[in-house]
Every structure is written in C-alpha cells, then in structure tokens.
Amino acid sequence: MTPPIRLGGMALGNGVLVHGPRFWACAVRTEGGRLDVASGEKPVRSAGVRSPLLRGPARVAEALVLLPVVRRALPGARLPFEQARLAAAMAAAALGARSLRRSRLSALAQEALAGVLALAPAALALRGSTLAAYHGAEHISIGSYEHGEPRPREHERCGSHLLGPLLVTTTLGNALAAGVGTTPRERALARLVVGVGSLAAAVEVFTWMLRHPDHPLSRALAWPGRELQTRFLTAEPTPAQLEAFAGSYTSDEAETTFRAAVEGAALVLKRRPDTKISLRPTVEDTFNAGAGVGTVKFLRTAERVTEFSVSQERVFDLRFKRQGSGS
Numbered sequence: 158m159t160p161p162i163r164l165g166g167m168a169l170g171n172g173v174l175v176h177g178p179r180f181w182a183c184a185v186r187t188e189g190g191r192l193d194v195a196s197g198e199k200p201v202r203s204a205g206v207r208s209p210l211l212r213g214p215a216r217v218a219e220a221l222v223l224l225p226v227v228r229r230a231l232p233g234a235r236l237p238f239e240q241a242r243l244a245a246a247m248a249a250a251a252l253g254a255r256s257l258r259r260s261r262l263s264a265l266a267q268e269a270l271a272g273v274l275a276l277a278p279a280a281l282a283l284r285g286s287t288l289a290a291y292h293g294a295e296h297i298s299i300g301s302y303e304h305g306e307p308r309p310r311e312h313e314r315c316g317s318h319l320l321g322p323l324l325v326t327t328t329l330g331n332a333l334a335a336g337v338g339t340t341p342r343e344r345a346l347a348r349l350v351v352g353v354g355s356l357a358a359a360v361e362v363f364t365w366m367l368r369h370p371d372h373p374l375s376r377a378l379a380w381p382g383r384e385l386q387t388r389f390l391t392a393e394p395t396p397a398q399l400e401a402f403a404g405s406y407t408s409d410e411a412e413t414t415f416r417a418a419v420e421g422a423a424l425v426l427k428r429r430p431d432t433k434i435s436l437r438p439t440v441e442d443t444f445n446a447g448a449g450v451g452t453v454k455f456l457r458t459a460e461r462v463t464e465f466s467v468s469q470e471r472v473f474d475l476r477f478k479r480q481g482s483g484s
Contacts, residue, residue, distance in 0.1 A: 164299045165314075167220070168292035170235030173440070174227060175299065178204040183227050185234045186441065190460045195230035199223060213360030214353055237288060263332075293391035294440045307437060307445045310391040314367065317385045321378035322362035326355040394438050399424045401462055402455050406477035415477060417465075426453070 167174040172185030182196035201222045203215035228234055238244060257270055293310035300308030330351035337347040366375040399419045407414045415426045417436075424444065426434040436444035442455045442462075451469025455462050467475040 161303045161305070164303065166295040166299050167237070168288055168295050169237065170239065170288050170291070172231075172234060173291055173295045173298070174223075175295070176223065178202065181223060181227070183231055183234065185231050187233045190457065193231055193233060195227070197226065197230065200226055209361050210354075210357045213356040213358075216360065217356065289390055289392040290394065291441075293393065294438075296386075296391060297439045301439065301445075307439070310393065311383060311386045313370065313379075315382065315386055315390075317390055318366070318379050318382035319359055319363050320382045320385065321380065322359035322366070323355065324381070325378075326358040326362070327351070330355045393422065394424075396422055402465075404462075405480045406465055407480055408475060408477045411475060411477075413477075414480075426450070 162177045165176050169183070169185060171187070172183060174181065174183040176182070176199065179202060180196060180198055182194070184192060184194045186192055199219065201219045203212070203219040206212050206215040224236060228236065238247075262270070296310050296312035296315065297308060300312050331348065334344075334347040334351045337344065362378065366372075366378055369375050370379075396419050399422075402417050402424055403419055405414060405416050413428065415428050417424060417426055419425075424436045424438075426436060426446065428434075434446050434450055436446050436453055439445050439452075442457070444453045444455075445451075446453050446467075451467060451472065453465050453467055455465045457463065462479060464476050464478045467477065
C-alpha cells in the first residue's frame with residue numbers, strides 16, 4: 158500500500174492552505190458565503206534540500222514565496238498576519254523585547270524572556286479567533302488523511318512544536334552573540350548569523366523529535382507547542398456556532414428523520430426512539446459521526462443551513478432536508 162503523502166498546511170483568516178512536496182491547494186470562504194478554491198505548483202520547493210544548515214531556512218523561504226502566489230490566485234484570501242489584533246500583538250512584543258535587551262538582566266535571561274514575550278501576545282490574540290478555528294480544521298484534515306482515521310485538532314508536525322527547540326537555540330545563540338562585534342553593523346551581522354543558525358538547528362532537533370516521540374527530551378521540547386495548540390492556536394466550534402445546525406432533517410429515500418441538537422459544547426444527531434450519535438467537527442460545516450454513519454456535511458443556501466449530506470463506505474451524498482425554520 159502506498160503511504161500517504163506528507164502534507165503541510167497553513168490556516169488563513171477565512172480558509173485553509175494545504176501543500177505537498179510539489180503542489181498546493183487552498184479554499185477560502187468569501188464574505189458573501191461563496192467557497193473559492195485554487196491550486197497549483199509550488200514556485201519554490203524545499204523537499205529536495207538535504208543540507209542540515211539550509212533545510213530550515215529553505216522551508217521558511219518556500220512559505221514566504223508561496224503566499225503571494227496564493228493571494229494572486231485567490232484575492233479574497235485573508236493571510237494570517239493581516240489580522241489587526243495579530244499585527245498589534247507582534248508590534249507590542251517587539252517593543253517589549255527591545256526594552257528587555259536594554260535592562261540589566263544577564264544576556265541569557267534577556268534572550269529567554271524576549272523569546273517568551275515574542276510569542277505570548279500573538280497567542281492571546283489568536284485565542285478563540287476564526288484563524289484558530291481554521292487552524293484546528295487544518296490539523297484535523299491533514300491528520301485524518303495521514304493516519305487514515307479521525308484525528309484531534311492537535312497535530313504532531315505543527316510549526317508550534319518548533320517553539321521549544323527554537324527558544325533553546327535562539328536563546329543560547331543570541332546570548333553568545335551579545336558580546337560579538339564593536340559596531341552596530343557587526344552586531345547586526347552576528348544576530349543574522351545566529352538567527353539562521355538557530356533556525357537550522359531547531360529544525361534538525363524537531364526532525365529528531367518526530368523520529369523519537371516517546372523520548373523524555375522530545376516530550377519536554379514538544380510540551381510548549383502542544384500546550385499552545387490546545388489552549389490558544391486551535392479551536393473547536395462554539396455552542397453558538399453549532400446552534401446554526403440545530404433542527405430536524407428528513408430523508409424520503411432513507412425514510413428517516415434526525416434531529417440535530419447542541420448538548421453542552423457538542424453537536425449530536427438524535428433519532429427515535431433512543432439513538433444518539435455524537436458529531437465530531439473536522440473541517441468547516443463537516444463532522445465525523447463514526448463508523449455507523451460516516452461523514453456528515455451540512456449544506457447552506459444564502460448562509461442558512463438547509464440540509465446535510467451523509468457519506469460512508471456504501472453510501473454517497475444521502476441528503477437529509479431541514480424541516481421548518483430550525484430547532
């Protein structure tokens with residue numbers, strides 16, 4: 158059996174970008190509710206880079222070159238850094254880091270605190286946002302494809318797992334570079350070299366972590382990224398969002414009626430006399446209902462949910478139409 162292609166991804170403010178070694182695909186939801194999709198070949202590919210020193214920077218360069226290509230293909234795509242509160246959080250972190258480096262703390266303490274400070278405002282700005290929801294959908298989609306089964310919204314290869322290794326390598330590197338150079342130009346060059354070297358080293362450590370996920374050091378380095386994913390960078394649909402799906406749905410073909418209801422923070426399907434099926438969100442308007450039902454996708458007309466479709470191994474696109482005006 159051919160193993161699945163290893164995918165990467167990026168959450169957007171209104172959609173998801175997924176890419177493989179050679180190609181990319183992106184889907185975004187416009188303000189009018191339309192789903193726009195585009196795909197193509199990557200202009201720069203990092204998959205073939207073998208040098209440990211260049212692998213990390215090559216992956217960053219690949220993403221930076223790809224984003225303008227996506228924007229040209231999908232002008233309505235809202236890129237992550239375009240969100241006002243994220244940009245404001247990053248600016249505040251930069252000012253805080255600058256103040257820290259002028260303090261009387263040791264070079265090592267300055268760099269460690271600056272690294273944490275650089276991340277905290279952005280994490281708080283993302284918490285509960287639409288970007289976080291799409292980030293979770295991206296992880297669920299890629300993880301479920303790669304593992305062949307429904308997966309949670311946390312993903313083992315999320316870039317947030319670079320946080321632990323990158324904090325260590327950047328802190329040590331910048332502390333060592335603090336005493337290098339006597340002119341602003343020399344100090345700036347030293348920081349540039351440290352930045353590239355720290356990124357390269359962090360990517361190699363991250364690769365080692367993926368090969369040894371149960372090693373105590375690997376778990377320790379992955380902990381900050383995993384906590385960030387769970388608490389800030391990904392999100393499940395809120396009960397208020399799930400209420401849009403509540404109501405009765407009937408299929409004349411299946412001669413069955415389901416009632417979708419919100420219980421706590423989850424959406425369930427109920428059928429008389431006592432059947433209850435929990436729905437787990439995967440991507441936008443789509444849920445996994447387990448082996449008995451399969452995939453449930455809610456469909457909208459002019460932003461209002463009007464029906465849902467069921468697909469599984471022996472059933473494809475079985476429609477259940479919404480009855481009345483809702484729940």
